Amino acid sequence: MSKRKNWILSMTGMVIVALFLFPVYWMIITAFKTQNEVFRTPPTFFPENFRLDSFLTVISGGVGQYFLNSVIIAGCATIIVLLLSVPSAYGLARFKIRGVALMMLVFLVTQMLPATVVLTPLFVVFNNAGLLNTYVAPILATATLGVPFSVLLLRTFFKGIPKELEEAASIDGCGKVRTFLQVILPISLPSVLVCGAISFFFAWGDLIFSITFNRNQDLWPLTAGIFNAVGRYGIEWNNLMAFATISVLPVIIIFVLLQKHLVEGLVSGSVK
Amino acid sequence: MLPMWKEIRTQWKGYVFVLPAVIFMLILIGYPLIYNIVLSFQNVDLSNVATQDKQFVGWENYKTIAEESVFGISVVNTLVYTVASVMFQVVIGFLLASFFSMKFKLAGFLRGLMMISWLIPLTVTALLFKFMMGSKEGIFNQMLLNANLISEPIGWLSSPDMALWSVIIANIWVGIPFNMLLLSTGLSSLPKDVYESASLDGANWWQKLIHITLPMLKPVILVVLMLGFIYTFKVFDVVYVMTGGGPINSTEVLSTLAFRYSFSDFEFSLGAAVANVLFLILFVISLIYLRMIKKDEAI
Numbered sequence: 231m232s233k234r235k236n237w238i239l240s241m242t243g244m245v246i247v248a249l250f251l252f253p254v255y256w257m258i259i260t261a262f263k264t265q266n267e268v269f270r271t272p273p274t275f276f277p278e279n280f281r282l283d284s285f286l287t288v289i290s291g292g293v294g295q296y297f298l299n300s301v302i303i304a305g306c307a308t309i310i311v312l313l314l315s316v317p318s319a320y321g322l323a324r325f326k327i328r329g330v331a332l333m334m335l336v337f338l339v340t341q342m343l344p345a346t347v348v349l350t351p352l353f354v355v356f357n358n359a360g361l362l363n364t365y366v367a368p369i370l371a372t373a374t375l376g377v378p379f380s381v382l383l384l385r386t387f388f389k390g391i392p393k394e395l396e397e398a399a400s401i402d403g404c405g406k407v408r409t410f411l412q413v414i415l416p417i418s419l420p421s422v423l424v425c426g427a428i429s430f431f432f433a434w435g436d437l438i439f440s441i442t443f444n445r446n447q448d449l450w451p452l453t454a455g456i457f458n459a460v461g462r463y464g465i466e467w468n469n470l471m472a473f474a475t476i477s478v479l480p481v482i483i484i485f486v487l488l489q490k491h492l493v494e495g496l497v498s499g500s501v502k
Numbered sequence: 503m504l505p506m507w508k509e510i511r512t513q514w515k516g517y518v519f520v521l522p523a524v525i526f527m528l529i530l531i532g533y534p535l536i537y538n539i540v541l542s543f544q545n546v547d548l549s550n551v552a553t554q555d556k557q558f559v560g561w562e563n564y565k566t567i568a569e570e571s572v573f574g575i576s577v578v579n580t581l582v583y584t585v586a587s588v589m590f591q592v593v594i595g596f597l598l599a600s601f602f603s604m605k606f607k608l609a610g611f612l613r614g615l616m617m618i619s620w621l622i623p624l625t626v627t628a629l630l631f632k633f634m635m636g637s638k639e640g641i642f643n644q645m646l647l648n649a650n651l652i653s654e655p656i657g658w659l660s661s662p663d664m665a666l667w668s669v670i671i672a673n674i675w676v677g678i679p680f681n682m683l684l685l686s687t688g689l690s691s692l693p694k695d696v697y698e699s700a701s702l703d704g705a706n707w708w709q710k711l712i713h714i715t716l717p718m719l720k721p722v723i724l725v726v727l728m729l730g731f732i733y734t735f736k737v738f739d740v741v742y743v744m745t746g747g748g749p750i751n752s753t754e755v756l757s758t759l760a761f762r763y764s765f766s767d768f769e770f771s772l773g774a775a776v777a778n779v780l781f782l783i784l785f786v787i788s789l790i791y792l793r794m795i796k797k798d799e800a801i
Contacts, residue, residue, distance in 0.1 A: 239604055239606035239609075240607050240608045242601075243601070243608055246598070247612045250616055250675075251615070251616070253619075253631070253634060254618060254630075256633075257630050260633070271644060273645075314526055315523050317522070318520050318524065321517075322520055325513055325515070325516025325519065325520070326513065335792075336527055336528065336532070337523075339788060340531040340532070342732050343531060343535065343736075343781070343784075344735075344781065345736070345738065346756075347534070348531055348534035349777070350538060350777070351535075351538050351541065354537070354770075355534065355537075357552065370530060371530070374526075406515050410519075434623060435739075437624070437625045438742075454625075457625055460629065474626045474630060477626050478622050478623070481623070490614070492614075493613075493683065496617075496680075
């Protein structure tokens with residue numbers, strides 16, 4: 231490709247991406263504006279004077295607690311997902327056991343189920359188990375989003391590992407469990423990380439489970455908090471956008487750190 | 503009996519690996535799924551949800567919801583929402599995938615950057631678009647007015663004729679990068695030599711698209727369409743946060759309707775019935791999808 235063509239295409243690409251991501255820019259920029267400036271006509275595309283006021287407003291309004299709740303819910307859900315799905319995917323890839331097709335079907339179907347279908351029954355189940363208004367209810371519910379995705383993605387990955395690696399380990403006297411822990415797991419770390427990150431995103435983005443299972447707002451994650459804040463801040467869009475920016479920040483940080491792996495992982499996990 | 507016993511003795515470790523996740527999903531998804539079907543044939547509301555006093559009422563709940571005009575509206579809205587979202591996502595996603603498949607220097611990086619819209623929590627996206635679609639302060643109307651493309655502000659979310667399309671626009675934005683990514687992978691797997699010989703034969707860009715790219719990409723496009731349908735059909739957050747189903751039910755979809763029955767009106771059985779209709783449609787689509795991918799996936 232000629233240097234000139236390369237340059238033109240790169241510039242065009244940058245314009246496309248800038249236009250596409252304009253809403254994200256608009257969210258962040260609005261968070262730094264004053265209430266007056268938000269309603270200015272014509273709109274300002276860069277804040278006249280950069281203000282941190284809206285961030286301070288939402289922080290004193292309790293955004294810290296919501297943030298902590300999101301970390302707890304998404305963090306615990308991610309740990310559960312990994313503990314369950316990593317061994318399961320390995321078992322499905324490597325052990326000759328009965329019912330593999332059936333179990334794969336369980337994961338494929340559950341991945342496609344809408345939350346609405348299981349919402350009421352889970353509400354009743356959690357109610358009977360005394361789990362409503364605890365962290366446990368949304369943690370378990372959001373973990374169900376990550377498990378099937380991770381199992382399907384990791385199974386494909388484990389199948390791709392050359393069998394010779396495990397055979398060599400077994401000659402050296404490793405049992406299957408030790409082989410898994412000491413040989414397979416270390417080389418699978420990037421894929422496991424991708425599953426962890428995506429399960430974290432799934433749980434981080436949940437709204438419906440938390441607002442249904444937890445009436446106690448002290449346990450709400452950021453998504454539920456921001457939904458509620460619409461009532462509290464009304465059309466104080468700078469405050470709402472500050473809230474939104476804080477909610478998005480961890481997702482963007484994780485994404486930037488893992489970008490290359492994530493993009494590849496998403497493709498193989500969704501199609502296969 | 504004997505071979506089975508032998509199998510369990512030699513392969514029990516396999517089950518220890520596999521079963522915890524399966525059991526987890528069966529308890530938290532499988533059991534609720536069945537319970538939801540039972541619920542839809544009972545008469546459960548707030549008064550008897552925690553008691554044993556539940557009666558089977560046959561198809562009563564399904565008759566009740568079918569008689570409500572909002573149910574028909576929701577079915578149509580869900581279909582319009584899904585079909586329109588998926589169509590635009592796939593077309594725009596395909597154009598972008600083709601663009602980024604020209605391997606210029608920043609292509610991979612820029613394509614990855616677009617994934618951000620897919621990763622943002624839907625609640626935040628919905629709120630953001632609600633802000634941008636505000637009739638007075640919203641940037642959409644401001645820009646359109648300034649450019650003299652419209653003379654009156656558009657009631658993006660306040661007008662019953664417009665609201666569904668506004669919600670669709672927000673959803674298209676969310677889904678574009680994912681479609682682009684899947685289609686990019688498909689594009690990169692197409693053999694190069696076919697294009698080269700077509701170029702030698704003097705085929706132009708359009709002819710290559712119609713006669714080579716689209717036919718060869720057909721399996722990938724079908725999978726993307728199916729996945730898009732499955733993930734869009736069950737939409738909740740975007741609609742719930744942007745409009746709550748309003749104005750006057752113009753954006754009510756099956757999932758928001760089910761949620762409203764169950765957790766605003768506390769008519770759990772009616773909510774379950776609506777959710778089952780949603781599930782049934784998705785189930786049929788999923789079966790078709792599973793058949794399609796089974797060909798290249800040796801389960």
